[in-house]
């Protein structure tokens with residue numbers, strides 16, 4: 001299913017007058033409007049290949065219908081999202097959920113949809129059919145060298161797939177840890193994991209990065225071997241300058257100050273990438289910005305400030321990705337909402353008056369500092385984001401077009417109502 005450009009233009013035409021009025025209103029207040037629009041146009045968020053179907057919980061999975069049956073169909077779905085919002089120009093693959101059997105063909109198909117390959121994700125948290133050793137008691141941390149070796153070799157295979165596709169990074173998330181006190185020797189688990197990561201690191205091409213993703217808990221509920229940013233940072237430092245920490249917003253203990261973590265990792269040159277989602281309780285993988293939008297804004301505020309301080313390009317300096325799960329919504333609608341939330345928050349962070357904030361901080365003027373941040377956060381920037389989309393050839397209102405064009409109904413007609421996409 002694809003939506004023709006002329007159709008998009010028709011929808012845009014009918015919404016244009018209303019948009020123009022809103023855009024003129026906000027544009028009048030912003031000095032560097034063209035620079036901000038260009039930054040919004042450049043910013044792209046990768047869509048994970050595993051988020052295109054309805055996820056489940058450990059209790060049930062309610063398939064939504066029309067789910068992609070192959071990697072090709074996943075690429076088509078992301079292509080559709082990108083045609084609508086022009087901000088989803090990359091795909092992130094999880095191996096072995098999405099093996100590119102014919103890499104040249106997959107690469108060409110993605111390019112036809114304007115998509116690049118973002119970070120590759122390895123998987124040593126599940127046992128695959130035919131696999132020699134089980135990961136029940138961990139992978140890279142395992143007490144058995146043969147199991148560690150199997151995990152290392154899998155990661156090296158993932159890098160090889162990525163090279164064929166033109167990806168430039170590997171994200172390693174390990175579920176390794178323990179469920180009960182005494183199960184694990186923490187130091188030995190750390191050393192084994194480090195040694196395994198070093199072997200993977202040695203296989204990285206010169207222009208690649210490795211992202212070490214941390215998570216406080218789940219599926220292990222007593223200890224996790226890459227459990228927080230401190231541990232990830234230790235691994236990244238010990239590995240070398242191609243290794244970075246990856247922050248998944250749902251992987252912290254409650255009330256963690258993620259914006260401060262981000263600021264310090266950036267300062268140390270060790271922030272590599274992001275998995276965006278939102279949560280109320282744990283690793284809920286809910287729609288970005290649906291629960292704690294102010295926290296997301298404060299994170300983006302640190303990202304913009306920290307990247308500018310280092311002269312980093314916002315669009316290319318870090319790996320930006322959504323990591324979400326959809327239990328009750330149409331995944332494609334949810335992803336449109338998530339990307340929109342990211343763009344809105346990024347735009348708000350670009351509006352922060354940095355000189356004034358700096359001055360307020362130097363004067364210990366707490367009230368003014370807070371006012372400056374909240375002024376930006378309370379600005380309705382939706383017309384700015386829509387204008388950036390319009391200029392890139394996307395839809396003024398992606399979700400409305402998706403609904404009017406009955407995309408899900410068409411996908412169900414095309415693919416059937418019982419299809420199940422690979423993923424969690």
Ligand code: LRH
Pocket residue numbers: 050121173213215248275283323424
């Ligand atoms: C782990 C995680 C990690 C995985 C993905 C499926 O919770 O965030 O990034 O690769 O979920």
Ligand code: MN
Pocket residue numbers: 173213248275323
């Ligand atoms: Mn993640």
Ligand code: MN
Pocket residue numbers: 248250251283323
């Ligand atoms: Mn997660």
